[in-house]
Amino acid sequence: MAVKFAKRMAGLKGSEIRELLKLTEKPEVISFAGGLPAPELFPIEEMKKISTMVLEEDGRSALQYSTTEGYTPLREHIADRMNSKAKTNVTKDDILITNGSQQGLDFAGKVFLDEGDVVLCESPSYLGALNAFKAYLPKFIEVPTDKDGMIMEELEKILETTDRVKMIYVIPDFQNPTGRTWPMERRKKFMEIINKYEIPVIEDNPYGELRFEGDTLPSLKSMDNKGLVIYLGSFSKIFCPGYRIGWTCASHEILSKFIFVKQGADLQASSISQREVSKYIELYDLDKHVEKLKEVYKRRRDLMLKTIKEEFPEGLEYTHPEGGLFTWVELPKHLDSRVIMEDCIANNVAYVPGGSFFPNGGKENCFRLNYSTSTDEKIVEGIKRLGKVLKKHMEVKANA
Amino acid sequence: MAVKFAKRMAGLKGSEIRELLKLTEKPEVISFAGGLPAPELFPIEEMKKISTMVLEEDGRSALQYSTTEGYTPLREHIADRMNSKAKTNVTKDDILITNGSQQGLDFAGKVFLDEGDVVLCESPSYLGALNAFKAYLPKFIEVPTDKDGMIMEELEKILETTDRVKMIYVIPDFQNPTGRTWPMERRKKFMEIINKYEIPVIEDNPYGELRFEGDTLPSLKSMDNKGLVIYLGSFSKIFCPGYRIGWTCASHEILSKFIFVKQGADLQASSISQREVSKYIELYDLDKHVEKLKEVYKRRRDLMLKTIKEEFPEGLEYTHPEGGLFTWVELPKHLDSRVIMEDCIANNVAYVPGGSFFPNGGKENCFRLNYSTSTDEKIVEGIKRLGKVLKKHMEVKANA
Numbered sequence: 001m002a003v004k005f006a007k008r009m010a011g012l013k014g015s016e017i018r019e020l021l022k023l024t025e026k027p028e029v030i031s032f033a034g035g036l037p038a039p040e041l042f043p044i045e046e047m048k049k050i051s052t053m054v055l056e057e058d059g060r061s062a063l064q065y066s067t068t069e070g071y072t073p074l075r076e077h078i079a080d081r082m083n084s085k086a087k088t089n090v091t092k093d094d095i096l097i098t099n100g101s102q103q104g105l106d107f108a109g110k111v112f113l114d115e116g117d118v119v120l121c122e123s124p125s126y127l128g129a130l131n132a133f134k135a136y137l138p139k140f141i142e143v144p145t146d147k148d149g150m151i152m153e154e155l156e157k158i159l160e161t162t163d164r165v166k167m168i169y170v171i172p173d174f175q176n177p178t179g180r181t182w183p184m185e186r187r188k189k190f191m192e193i194i195n196k197y198e199i200p201v202i203e204d205n206p207y208g209e210l211r212f213e214g215d216t217l218p219s220l221k222s223m224d225n226k227g228l229v230i231y232l233g234s235f236s237k238i239f240c241p242g243y244r245i246g247w248t249c250a251s252h253e254i255l256s257k258f259i260f261v262k263q264g265a266d267l268q269a270s271s272i273s274q275r276e277v278s279k280y281i282e283l284y285d286l287d288k289h290v291e292k293l294k295e296v297y298k299r300r301r302d303l304m305l306k307t308i309k310e311e312f313p314e315g316l317e318y319t320h321p322e323g324g325l326f327t328w329v330e331l332p333k334h335l336d337s338r339v340i341m342e343d344c345i346a347n348n349v350a351y352v353p354g355g356s357f358f359p360n361g362g363k364e365n366c367f368r369l370n371y372s373t374s375t376d377e378k379i380v381e382g383i384k385r386l387g388k389v390l391k392k393h394m395e396v397k398a399n400a
Numbered sequence: 401m402a403v404k405f406a407k408r409m410a411g412l413k414g415s416e417i418r419e420l421l422k423l424t425e426k427p428e429v430i431s432f433a434g435g436l437p438a439p440e441l442f443p444i445e446e447m448k449k450i451s452t453m454v455l456e457e458d459g460r461s462a463l464q465y466s467t468t469e470g471y472t473p474l475r476e477h478i479a480d481r482m483n484s485k486a487k488t489n490v491t492k493d494d495i496l497i498t499n500g501s502q503q504g505l506d507f508a509g510k511v512f513l514d515e516g517d518v519v520l521c522e523s524p525s526y527l528g529a530l531n532a533f534k535a536y537l538p539k540f541i542e543v544p545t546d547k548d549g550m551i552m553e554e555l556e557k558i559l560e561t562t563d564r565v566k567m568i569y570v571i572p573d574f575q576n577p578t579g580r581t582w583p584m585e586r587r588k589k590f591m592e593i594i595n596k597y598e599i600p601v602i603e604d605n606p607y608g609e610l611r612f613e614g615d616t617l618p619s620l621k622s623m624d625n626k627g628l629v630i631y632l633g634s635f636s637k638i639f640c641p642g643y644r645i646g647w648t649c650a651s652h653e654i655l656s657k658f659i660f661v662k663q664g665a666d667l668q669a670s671s672i673s674q675r676e677v678s679k680y681i682e683l684y685d686l687d688k689h690v691e692k693l694k695e696v697y698k699r700r701r702d703l704m705l706k707t708i709k710e711e712f713p714e715g716l717e718y719t720h721p722e723g724g725l726f727t728w729v730e731l732p733k734h735l736d737s738r739v740i741m742e743d744c745i746a747n748n749v750a751y752v753p754g755g756s757f758f759p760n761g762g763k764e765n766c767f768r769l770n771y772s773t774s775t776d777e778k779i780v781e782g783i784k785r786l787g788k789v790l791k792k793h794m795e796v797k798a799n800a
Contacts, residue, residue: 002598004566005657006514006536012660036465044459051451065436099499099666106665110535111681132664135510136406144403166404198402228403240463257405260412264532265506266499270670271642304478309554350503 008135022054023361024350028374028383031245031350032069032369032398035176039373041293042240046284047276054275062272070247070264071095071271074278078233078247081281085209086219086231094224094249096258097269101206101234101246104258105132108167108202108230112256113138117166120158120199121225124328124357124366129204137168147319149175149182152189159197166249167200172220174207174324177357177368181322184217191223198228200254206246207324212298214322226253230258235277237325243273256299297325297372303379304371310385313394320370326371328354331365332394338364349385408535416676420505424750431750432769435576437726439443439444439773440695442640443652447676448682462672468663471674472646477681478633478647483607483676486619486631494649496755497669501606501634504658505532507568507653508602508630511657513538514660517566519600520558522550524728524757524766525772526576529569529604538566540759547719549582554590559597567600573608577757577768581722584617591623598628606634606646607724609690612698627651630658635677635726638690645672652688692696697725697772703779704771713789713794718769725772731765732794738764740793749785 024031054062069075082088098104105128113119113136121130123142130140141162144154149172160166170190172182182190194201203220221231227250234246234316248258262268280286301321308318308327318329329351331337335351345349354366371379424431454462458729468473475492482488498504502529505528513519514538521530523542530540541562550570559565570590572582582590595602603620621631627650634646648658662668680686701721706729708718718729729751733736736751754766769778 003513003600003654006510006512006517006566008514009657009660012664034465039460039464042460042463042563044455044463048452048455049460052448055444055451056702057450059437059447060442062643063447063642064439065434065636065641099670102664103666110406111409112404112406114408117406128664128667135661135664165758166406185528199401236465237468240461241465242461244666244668244670254403255414256410260409264412264502264528264535264666266503266644267528267783268644270499270673271643273670273673340445 008137011134011137012131023345029345029348030374030385031348031351032301032371032374034372034373035370036298037237037241037293041296043280043284043289046280050276050283052278053361054272054279059274061277066268066271068259068268070095070269071274071278074274076147077278082231082233084250086205087222088219088231088249089249090126090249093252094255096247096248096255096262097274098246098262099244099266099269100236101204101232102128102132102234103265104246104248105129105204107204107258107261109133109136109138109259112166112200114398115273116164117396118162118164120155120165120168121359122170122175124174124340124363125169126171127356130359133169137378142358142360147177147180147181148186148369149180149330150186150190152186152193155259156193159193159199165199167202168194169202169204170220171204173205173217174210174321176207176324177326177352177354179319179321179324179326187217187220189221191220192330194228195226200227202230203229203231205231206237209238210294210297210325211323212294212301221249227253230254238293239277239280239286242279243270245273245277252400253274253346266322300371300374300379301327302375304369304383307380307383311384313387313391315394325370327369328370329367330389331367333365335393336364337367341388343389343393344386347385347389349382349389352387408537411534411537414530414757417753423745424561429745429750430774430778430785432771432774432782433752433779434773435770436773437637437641437693438696441696443680443684443689446680450676450679450683454524456677458675462675464671464673466668468659468668470495470669471671471678474674474678477678480629482633482649482703486605487622488619488631489622490647490649493652494655496648496655496662497674498646498648498662499642499644499666499669500636501604501632502528502532504632504646505602505604505647505663506535507648507658507661509533509536510661511602511654512566516564518554518562520565521759522569522570522575524577524754525569525759526604527756530759533569542758542760545578546581547580548586549580550586550590551584552593555590556593559593559599565599567602568594569602569604569708570620571604573605573617574610574721576607576724576753577726577752578728579719579721579724579726581617586618587617594628595626597688598626601629601760602632603629604632606637609638610694610697610725611723612694612701621649625645627653630654638693639677639680639686643677645669645673645677698778700771700774700776701727703776704769704783707780707783711784713787713791715794716790724772727769727771728768729769731790733765735765735793737767740789743789743793744786747785747789749782749789750787
């Protein structure tokens with residue numbers, strides 16, 4: 001067969017996380033590789049009541065086609081919630097419902113990127129976003145980071161000297177993969193720079209509400225007075241990912257482009273899922289649910305960091321996330337986490353090797369750990385197994 | 401603000417149907433513009449039971465992330481159903497679950513099209529597909545059609561003389577917008593030509609099961625022995641569109657590309673919707689449900705055609721669809737259905753002007769009518785109103 005694919009397909013590979021998840025599905029493997037919320041906390045009983053109720057009260061509309069923008073009451077709830085949590089000042093008309101925030105990432109690429117355009121991102125950055133953008137054949141420039149996230153002097157240097165920067169992709173709160181959060185000063189400085197250069201910003205914020213300690217910081221969107229920030233939100237981490245409900249919040253000019261793109265992409269999000277999520281917000285207390293998640297995730301984070309301290313060898317570094325789902329480990333420069341991963345799988349423990357979070361490659365001595373999905377017992381046992389493997393590799397190299 | 405969008409955005413406009421639907425939402429308008437299934441036939445009571453059952457039996461998985469390919473039992477049901485209805489010989493491994501078949505159209509564009517590549521389609525063709533493809537900046541060549549669909553001699557002429565044909569988009573069963581169906585000979589001839597030129601084919605078949613009369617014809621996919629046909633299916637027209645569950649069936653080489661694209665686009669279809677549709681197929685009789693739809697839609701088609709015959713002026717033509725949702729009206733060449741549409745809205749009746757179904761434009765004397773959504777009373781009253789408007793315009797022109 002002589003079928004010819006589009007040029008973009010040469011660069012697209014399946015997400016390493018998804019491929020790994022397949023390898024680690026064996027029950028004996030303790031996997032810190034995923035980025036899943038804890039399923040034992042899903043509000044199953046509540047959703048049973050709600051699904052019946054939605055079909056009873058509004059079944060014909062819930063099962064029919066509806067508007068591309070999304071279900072109006074849900075868009076209103078999201079605007080209210082953003083105004084309260086992310087300190088924005090938006091209305092339902094600024095909101096488009098998408099299939100998770102992942103779809104907003106794909107749309108951002110589609111709306112802004114021609115082949116060869118430049119995307120700036122944190123180094124490292126969320127690989128699902130990088131994969132979504134890659135379909136539009138951009139170049140990536142990684143902005144250097146430190147423990148407080150993107151370094152603004154480096155960003156400005158790049159903007160001064162680079163043509164065709166079409167968008168900047170950032171995760172200022174509990175970043176994936178590092179768990180780092182930008183402090184207030186960086187946010188202010190970032191918005192100053194952005195306003196000067198007038199570059200669209202994709203602010204990806206699926207974890208923002210999951211803060212375990214310290215003060216909530218205002219979103220970039222809340223400081224955006226030029227309509228440059230496109231905010232992506234999601235119910236996947238604060239509620240349930242199975243419904244695939246997220247949203248994009250942007251200025252009218254930009255959002256109207258996203259809506260056109262949504263029409264062509266799949267017409268609309270699920271009519272019934274939108275109503276179910278909306279009804280949950282009306283009848284139950286989502287804030288209270290999030291409090292429960294935070295309590296459990298904080299305990300798991302604490303336990304993971306404590307066990308890392310006890311079980312990992314000397315000479316490596318890891319982050320202390322103030323929220324979200326991930327911590328990030330850096331090994332001595334000479335070690336390759338992809339190589340070590342093979343040994344991990346043999347020892348029934350798994351992480352995500354860090355290399356794929358760098359769009360231009362070149363850094364392999366790091367990996368991501370997730371603490372939200374595992375029970376206390378598995379966290380302790382898994383980190384012990386991982387510690388043993390790491391000690392072996394660090395000793396071998398030390399003796400070599 | 402100096403935000404610069406991708407080049408593709410200049411050509412993307414909102415779907416005319418969606419914009420029209422907004423205009424025709426007033427309750428006094430009888431709209432034949434949509435392409436909606438009849439909501440009074442949705443199995444609401446059954447889905448109430450099922451939604452409770454899915455959450456009870458499998459709640460944690462139903463609300464969690466899952467694999468990109470889709471829920472395995474649903475993929476098995478779809479493969480079985482295709483083998484029985486579309487006469488294919490496929491397994492679950494040939495199936496990817498998408499958000500309606502619309503998402504399969506977008507993915508086809510993404511997988512196959514570089515800027516300037518050529519897409520062949522029937523003239524006219526489904527505008528939602530044309531809009532999805534347009535995002536990838538192809539050229540369209542419209543293959544001439546007659547009452548039996550695409551004319552194969554014309555297709556061959558085009559293939560002989562055209563470079564960069566990357567895919568052919570067709571709807572052989574009860575086409576949108578014309579309602580026409582390709583007879584057996586055309587299907588065979590088409591596959592001969594395709595096998596000779598080895599061009600991928602998108603076979604869009606959302607209406608195939610809704611046949612009111614005549615024999616079911618084998619799908620192109622069932623005649624595909626070179627792995628060239630990508631079959632798009634959907635539960636939107638035979639079940640409920642609100643769940644947004646469709647599928648793509650293709651050879652391994654091609655499907656693996658679609659799966660990569662799905663990962664970047666939105667990770668996966670809704671875990672819970674997939675389980676609900678799957679459970680419906682297990683516990684109830686989808687065939688029986690489809691029989692009920694066909695009975696109602698056939699009656700509505702018969703009534704619409706009968707009323708058209710009685711109420712429309714002489715000198716226009718319309719199709720006699722053997723199934724599906726649409727009939728297609730052609731006016732004398734000097735009339736413009738967009739202009740007449742304004743008069744229709746003023747008289748509280750609506751259709752979709754035909755011009756937007758031609759990707760290269762140039763034909764305005766036609767429109768699409770939907771009969772699946774309207775009650776008997778509305779069909780009669782709406783066609784009467786439309787007949788009056790048409791008579792006026794045909795007389796004016798005749799006297800001019």
